[in-house]
């Protein structure tokens with residue numbers, strides 16, 4: 001049997017990883033400024049993470065959601081403490097797309113409306129409603145295109161108001177900082193108006209924090225900078241540091257009923273153990289503070305490089321925009337300097353999404369390599 005060929009692959013086979021480094025089968029060590037696409041939050045194979053998962057799988061890895069699982073309550077408690085979203089309720093699933101799918105479905109259940117407002121360049125995942133709210137026609141199949149979604153430019157509050165005033169919108173979904181789209185973020189004024197307009201027109205505001213959440217921006221959630229309270233917050237990626245887990249935080253005004261949402265694997269014992277370890281390490285090792293410190297250091301160094309047109313994003317969700325396509329530069333960083341970085345929809349943008357445990361010396365190593373490449 002062959003693999004269904006959907007991923008263009010780099011010819012590298014990683015066999016182990018530790019903190020900010022990935023090692024391949026030939027013993028080559030790579031600096032990971034990509035984090036497996038913003039997934040690795042506390043660092044690869046963190047000892048607390050390994051211990052907690054090992055211990056849990058030795059006791060009970062999985063059992064059904066029809067029987068009590070106190071680890072889910074523990075996770076909700078720790079999540080409330082670290083995120084400060086104390087009033088929201090938690091529903092657990094397995095991925096970012098599934099989190100957004102459930103968020104959109106819940107918004108439709110709650111408001112009894114169908115239409116969704118999303119933003120140009122948004123990425124929300126590949127399942128039915130989530131992919132329909134993603135601004136990329138290449139990945140939207142005809143079956144998904146049945147969903148009613150209006151795409152508006154990020155920041156265009158006038159068009160949002162116009163669309164909401166028709167009173168057929170169940171949800172406005174947005175990433176606070178667009179990931180795949182290229183690190184764009186609107187203003188506090190825009191997000192506050194969005195919140196107010198959603199309330200006025202009985203639509204739910206869904207903040208997709210799948211990539212930007214769990215400390216990646218130096219705040220627990222990226223939206224917290226704008227002092228708003230979303231109705232639903234979707235989470236995944238950094239939540240499990242590589243273990244598949246996702247979820248939504250749901251405002252208490254949205255009522256639960258038996259069977260409204262569900263999942264076989266969502267919130268299983270092993271996934272909860274992984275995420276509890278992530279929260280413990282984020283807290284104990286002050287990784288959000290480290291994220292802010294390293295982000296400032298990174299930006300200061302980036303400012304000294306004339307070929308960098310713009311530094312985008314926040315915390316350790318950063319983009320370096322050049323005035324040329326970066327595909328070759330990115331390839332050279334991997335194969336000649338052994339540094340993984342990410343790309344984006346914008347062909348001139350390199351994305352920096354390292355583990356939040358990264359240190360200044362690693363940033364120095366990156367800029368030395370980048371400078372050498374730019375001198376070529």
Ligand SMILES: Cc1ncc(COP(=O)(O)O)c(C=O)c1O
Nearest residue numbers: 095096097123124125179210211
């Ligand atoms: C903002 C955002 N939302 C949703 C998703 C989808 O997450 P997943 O691939 O876990 O389904 C992604 C993945 O890149 C993302 O960046």
